[in-house]
Amino acid sequence: MEDEHRGQNTESDQNKNNKKTVIKIPSFQEVLESSQSKSTPPSLFTPSQSFSQAFAFVKSSEFYSPPPPPATSSQTLQASDTGNSSFSKTGQSDVPSSSAPTNAVASSSSHAQRRKAIIVSHRQKGNPLLKHIRNVRWEFADIVCDYLLGQSSCALYLSLRYHLLHPDYLYYRIRELQKNFKLCVVLCHIDVEDVVKPLLEVTKTALLHECTLLCGWSLEECGRYLETIKVYENKPADIIQGQMDTDYLSRLNHALTTVRHVNKTDVVTLGTTFGSLSHIMDVSMEDLSRCPGIGERKVKRLYDTFHEPFKRVVAIRPAVPETSAPSNAELGSVDEDKEVEEREDESKRRKKEPELTVKSALSVAFSKYADKVKKNNSKTQREEKGETSAAMEAETEKR
Numbered sequence: 001m002e003d004e005h006r007g008q009n010t011e012s013d014q015n016k017n018n019k020k021t022v023i024k025i026p027s028f029q030e031v032l033e034s035s036q037s038k039s040t041p042p043s044l045f046t047p048s049q050s051f052s053q054a055f056a057f058v059k060s061s062e063f064y065s066p067p068p069p070p071a072t073s074s075q076t077l078q079a080s081d082t083g084n085s086s087f088s089k090t091g092q093s094d095v096p097s098s099s100a101p102t103n104a105v106a107s108s109s110s111h112a113q114r115r116k117a118i119i120v121s122h123r124q125k126g127n128p129l130l131k132h133i134r135n136v137r138w139e140f141a142d143i144v145c146d147y148l149l150g151q152s153s154c155a156l157y158l159s160l161r162y163h164l165l166h167p168d169y170l171y172y173r174i175r176e177l178q179k180n181f182k183l184c185v186v187l188c189h190i191d192v193e194d195v196v197k198p199l200l201e202v203t204k205t206a207l208l209h210e211c212t213l214l215c216g217w218s219l220e221e222c223g224r225y226l227e228t229i230k231v232y233e234n235k236p237a238d239i240i241q242g243q244m245d246t247d248y249l250s251r252l253n254h255a256l257t258t259v260r261h262v263n264k265t266d267v268v269t270l271g272t273t274f275g276s277l278s279h280i281m282d283v284s285m286e287d288l289s290r291c292p293g294i295g296e297r298k299v300k301r302l303y304d305t306f307h308e309p310f311k312r313v314v315a316i317r318p319a320v321p322e323t324s325a326p327s328n329a330e331l332g333s334v335d336e337d338k339e340v341e342e343r344e345d346e347s348k349r350r351k352k353e354p355e356l357t358v359k360s361a362l363s364v365a366f367s368k369y370a371d372k373v374k375k376n377n378s379k380t381q382r383e384e385k386g387e388t389s390a391a392m393e394a395e396t397e398k399r
Contacts, residue, residue, distance in 0.1 A: 114139070118230050119148035129157065129189075132223030136230050144176050145184075147226055150233045153183035155226060156211075160192045163202060170202060174209045184211045185229065187222055252277055259305050261298050269293055281306045281362065 117137035124130065124146055130138065145154035156173050163170065170186065177184060186206045192198065199215070206213040216222035232239070245251060249271065256267045256277075269291050274280045280302075288299040 118226060119143055121146050124157065127157065129219050129222055132220045133226060134223075136227045145181070147187075149185075149226065149229050150183075152181050153185070153229065153233065154181045155185040155187050155229070157187050157189070157222070158202065159189045160195065160198050160202070163198050164192065167201065170205050174205070174211060184209075185225075186211045186213050187225060188213060188215045189219065189222055190215055190217050256280075256302075259301050261301055266291075266294055266298065278362070278366070 117139050118133065119141045120130065120138050121143050122140055125140070141148075146157045147155040149155055154177065156170070158170055174184070174186075186202065188199070188202055190199070203213055205211075214222075214225050216225060245254070249268075252271055253264055253267045256262050256270065257264065270280055273291050274283060285299050285303050288294060288302060289296065
């Protein structure tokens, strides 16, 4: 019996050993199919029709939360103020609270950039003027005017060539603005040779509607006008105005150097010699010639500048009726008679109207200024006397 059991055990061991040694080798097609099935997900073979269907299961999961309502500007500012405190308490920051301040900053920065830019109407697309606006940003928008240069200033572009084809265009464009701007500039590009008649019409239309007319003879000049108005939008008028010096010597220098051939050294010598402008105007030509460095030409220029009349009397000759051709002697006598009559008329006019010279005009202005100063001094003295009398009365009442 024992021998039989041993024989059976040996046979079973041999069968087990035979089973372990059997190795199944897959074919190449099986290996290829198994690799493709692992690398590509099954969802690619059955794609969904839309994005919402593909990710519809996300809403039913526990990780999904509905988005917050759109926040206003005041809510975004409050969220930005309270964001730091909530983050320090909880140690975690919510996604909506962090995104709201960034959106507010982005909107404010875009608004500030838009305020610094020239807003251009869509009507101006294709206008070659836009190529010459280089120093200031510009962008398109739906606006009534052609160029929005500020909160209360705008510009309308007009070509004279287009005005000749459509004379009523400017009137209707100004009418569309409805006086919503304090400054309305009509930027007129002069691109025709005969400018008298069309420019007169444009000027009348601009004046009647209280618009400022700027004429440019090239597109570069027109672009320069728009850039300058935009740059000086929020700056005071003192920057544009010329600065005058306060001391007397600089004013005297500015006044006398406008006379031709007179330089700064001549102004210094005249000022030190005669003391003031009024004395220089009263001096004769001989006294002026005695100053060192001032020759005959400068003396004549200065004297003529101070003593020439403002109005030049121009003789208006009456129209001579056409007659038969007279002889040379008759022509000479007629011309002499006309000259005599013109001289008499001029002498009569001079007697009736006194000559207006620089000296007389300045003397009148100085006398008016002196009268104003006297009146102001008298008023101040009266006010001081009234104050002193009121103070004396108050003291007497107290006593």
